Amino acid sequence: xxxxxxxxxxxxxxxxxxxxxxxxxxxxxxxTTTAVERAVLRLAGIAGADPDGIPWVNRxxxxxxxxxxxxxxxxxxxxxxxxxxxxxxxxxxxxxxxAGSVRFxxxxxxxxxxxxxxxxxxxGAGIKRIDRNRVERERLVKRHGDPKQRPWIYLxxxxxxxxxxxxxxQAAARAGADVIAVIRSTGQSLxxxxxxxxTREGFAGTYATQENFRLMRAALDVSSRELGRxxxxxxxxxxxxxxxxxxxxxxxxxxxxxxxxxxGILFRDINPIRTxxxxxxxxxxxxxxxxxxxxxxxxYLTTADAVEAAHTVTVSQLLNEFFAHEAGLADxxxxxxxxxxxxxxxxxxxxxxxAHALLARELFPDAPLKWMPPTKHMTGDVFRGNLLDGFFNxxxxxxxxxxxxVGMMTEAVVxxxxxxxxxALQNVRYVLNAAGGLHEDFVPAPGGFIQRRAxxxxxxxxxxxxxxxxxxxxxxxxxxxxxxxxxxPDGGKGLDGVARHEPTYYNPASELLERA
Amino acid sequence: MSEKQxxxxxxxxxxxxxxxxxxxxxxxxDKRAEGAAVQLAAKMGLDPAMVVHAKQMGDGYTFFVxxxxxxxxxxxxxxxxxERDFPLLSAKDINAxxxxxxxxxxxxxxxxxxxxxxxxxxxxxxxxxxxxGEKGLEYYREFVVRNLGAxxxxxxxxxxxxxxxxxxxxxxxxxxxxxxxxxNTKEMSAAFREAxxxxxxxxxxxxxxxxxxxxxxxxxxxxxFSRGTxxxxxxxxxxxxxxxxxxx
Numbered sequence: 001x002x003x004x005x006x007x008x009x010x011x012x013x014x015x016x017x018x019x020x021x022x023x024x025x026x027x028x029x030x031x032t033t034t035a036v037e038r039a040v041l042r043l044a045g046i047a048g049a050d051p052d053g054i055p056w057v058n059r060x061x062x063x064x065x066x067x068x069x070x071x072x073x074x075x076x077x078x079x080x081x082x083x084x085x086x087x088x089x090x091x092x093x094x095x096x097x098x099a100g101s102v103r104f105x106x107x108x109x110x111x112x113x114x115x116x117x118x119x120x121x122x123x124g125a126g127i128k129r130i131d132r133n134r135v136e137r138e139r140l141v142k143r144h145g146d147p148k149q150r151p152w153i154y155l156x157x158x159x160x161x162x163x164x165x166x167x168x169x170q171a172a173a174r175a176g177a178d179v180i181a182v183i184r185s186t187g188q189s190l191x192x193x194x195x196x197x198x199t200r201e202g203f204a205g206t207y208a209t210q211e212n213f214r215l216m217r218a219a220l221d222v223s224s225r226e227l228g229r230x231x232x233x234x235x236x237x238x239x240x241x242x243x244x245x246x247x248x249x250x251x252x253x254x255x256x257x258x259x260x261x262x263x264g265i266l267f268r269d270i271n272p273i274r275t276x277x278x279x280x281x282x283x284x285x286x287x288x289x290x291x292x293x294x295x296x297x298x299x300y301l302t303t304a305d306a307v308e309a310a311h312t313v314t315v316s317q318l319l320n321e322f323f324a325h326e327a328g329l330a331d332x333x334x335x336x337x338x339x340x341x342x343x344x345x346x347x348x349x350x351x352x353x354x355a356h357a358l359l360a361r362e363l364f365p366d367a368p369l370k371w372m373p374p375t376k377h378m379t380g381d382v383f384r385g386n387l388l389d390g391f392f393n394x395x396x397x398x399x400x401x402x403x404x405x406v407g408m409m410t411e412a413v414v415x416x417x418x419x420x421x422x423x424a425l426q427n428v429r430y431v432l433n434a435a436g437g438l439h440e441d442f443v444p445a446p447g448g449f450i451q452r453r454a455x456x457x458x459x460x461x462x463x464x465x466x467x468x469x470x471x472x473x474x475x476x477x478x479x480x481x482x483x484x485x486x487x488x489p490d491g492g493k494g495l496d497g498v499a500r501h502e503p504t505y506y507n508p509a510s511e512l513l514e515r516a
Numbered sequence: 517m518s519e520k521q522x523x524x525x526x527x528x529x530x531x532x533x534x535x536x537x538x539x540x541x542x543x544x545x546d547k548r549a550e551g552a553a554v555q556l557a558a559k560m561g562l563d564p565a566m567v568v569h570a571k572q573m574g575d576g577y578t579f580f581v582x583x584x585x586x587x588x589x590x591x592x593x594x595x596x597x598x599e600r601d602f603p604l605l606s607a608k609d610i611n612a613x614x615x616x617x618x619x620x621x622x623x624x625x626x627x628x629x630x631x632x633x634x635x636x637x638x639x640x641x642x643x644x645x646x647x648x649g650e651k652g653l654e655y656y657r658e659f660v661v662r663n664l665g666a667x668x669x670x671x672x673x674x675x676x677x678x679x680x681x682x683x684x685x686x687x688x689x690x691x692x693x694x695x696x697x698x699x700n701t702k703e704m705s706a707a708f709r710e711a712x713x714x715x716x717x718x719x720x721x722x723x724x725x726x727x728x729x730x731x732x733x734x735x736x737x738x739x740x741f742s743r744g745t746x747x748x749x750x751x752x753x754x755x756x757x758x759x760x761x762x763x764x
Contacts, residue, residue, distance in 0.1 A: 187631030
């Protein structure tokens with residue numbers, strides 16, 4: 001270990017994170033949301049949308065909630081209705097329900113047992129498909145191979161049109177990208193439904209839909225064959241439909257998903273309880289699907305100062321780790337986030353960056369950390385921006401980061417042009433080629449600036465965790481502890497889609513996922 | 517201002533007219549592609565033009581860096597900009613002026629509207645943290661700041677402005693795809709004009725890196741701030757506009 005961190009302090013930080021997180025886990029285990037219930041039905045194969053573009057799964061869940069409420073879960077009433085109506089197709093049931101010709105009730109006795117059994121069988125088929133996709137990914141990785149270098153090179157495409165994204169993604173893979181992220185349309189996170197079909201219209205991004213997922217994964221399979229390395233595909237399991245999008249990612253063999261425990265609360269003003277409940281289910285799906293999650297700590301540093309708030313990143317990473325492990329994710333699936341966002345005018349800013357990046361590396365030795373480029377101090381001076389990105393790349397390779405999001409010198413100017421991307425990749429390739437093994441030689445001086453800075457940040461993280469444990473995490477979020485935003489637990493979007501479990505609550509997906 | 521002041525681009529000698537441009541053409545790199553780049557540069561007014569760098573990207577695209585001389589002249593006396601028409605005050609003077617002239621605090625409601633989730637701009641102006649070492653409006657004793665954050669709907673913004681009795685509404689727009697920033701701003705200003713009588717309407721201020729500061733009339737707002745604006749400029753403007761409005 002290069003930082004000579006106090007192992008007792010590290011241990012204390014982890015146990016405090018567990019204590020801070022446990023009440024939230026309890027909350028997540030005792031509540032459900034409309035989005036979790038819709039995800040359950042999606043696992044059972046419901047698809048399609050009505051003529052207004054509202055998915056049948058939304059219509060069905062809304063109909064069930066109108067008749068019997070959300071707190072029982074939708075599985076029992078839905079499969080009970082299938083039996084009594086003599087329907088074996090969920091989509092057909094949804095159509096009838098939204099026409100008002102089906103009423104839902106909570107079954108009892110033998111009918112309840114039958115409904116549970118039928119729902120479990122149907123949902124189990126979806127989970128089997130996720131399992132098969134995981135095996136298929138492992139097979140393809142074995143055949144085509146992983147990227148030859150670490151960090152993996154992660155590049156964003158975002159045209160709004162999936163048919164435009166595909167050639168761009170393939171070109172990016174040819175130019176050296178190992179991971180393609182299709183950034184979502186601005187505003188999708190606040191849609192309470194997942195759009196259907198292939199989409200060609202989006203704002204600063206492309207809608208996440210099941211069909212878009214399928215099309216892009218198929219295209220990257222072609223690229224993987226062509227290039228002799230498995231090209232990974234990333235999307236965003238966040239916002240009001242997080243559990244559904246996680247489910248679609250599992251069903252369509254996406255490889256990584258952005259999935260932060262608090263991002264939606266802080267940056268989208270989504271209700272905290274809604275977020276934590278949706279989070280837990282999403283992470284269970286990701287765990288099962290062998291998907292690597294990327295957490296969003298970099299975002300804190302875009303609103304708060306990257307030096308003053310460095311410890312909030314550490315605290316969030318520790319919380320994300322706790323929530324992830326609790327949901328069944330393994331260390332290799334934890335792309336914990338952090339970012340190169342210190343003001344470059346600050347003296348020794350690069351040494352501070354190295355200290356923070358190495359701290360994350362040493363706290364989470366088996367996690368493929370997600371290293372995010374400068375955005376806040378990209379000013380429109382593209383020449384200076386390119387230099388800053390070079391230092392970002394250097395810090396990434398010196399501190400052994402796992403996934404490097406390629407920084408664009410035109411950040412804050414335009415959505416990246418073809419040439420911006422080419423110059424950015426050239427920058428990454430130069431640094432990795434010139435200094436790819438530098439992490440072996442880079443050992444900070446004992447007791448020196450970097451070691452001292454890392455232990456200061458860890459110490460501040462422990463202090464903050466102590467305050468969070470005393471205050472509770474929900475109150476800390478309400479007080480604006482992370483990223484300055486204040487988010488009370490009774491505020492935010494999506495609260496009306498949250499319900500406490502009734503004693504009869506039943507969710508076949510949770511039962512299958514918990515058992516694993 | 518009517519006296520001519522002529523300048524031309526400066527490379528390393530006064531009057532040399534040298535500029536540097538870069539662009540991509542959708543053709544593979546060969547002699548013809550370089551010729552095409554020179555032709556484009558010539559049409560842009562670069563004469564002579566030198567292609568100093570050409571690199572193929574993927575199958576059918578080439579990136580060029582071109583240096584050359586332009587013969588265009590710029591007459592500084594003909595340049596039209598939104599000159600600052602209010603005094604730039606210190607933080608202390610801002611607070612003092614509000615106290616003495618308005619005798620109450622200024623309430624500001626800020627938000628990113630539409631689907632725009634980029635709060636960087638509004639946060640830089642409003643949050644205590646501020647930008648470039650300058651504190652945001654929250655730092656000013658005489659300002660009451662309500663930062664509603666991202667993706668606030670226009671009706672919500674109008675409603676909050678009403679309940680907070682906002683003196684000014686600050687809206688930040690970063691995303692410019694399909695002119696979203698212009699459409700959103702027009703929608704916002706129209707909604708405020710509909711909801712408030714002219715005398716009681718809060719000042720409408722928009723900011724973002726891609727706005728034209730002269731377009732206030734077209735967008736229906738009182739003031740537009742573009743890139744590089746600091747919280748102190750916004751605060752100075754608000755003090756000026758609100759104190760003179762009251763006087764008028």
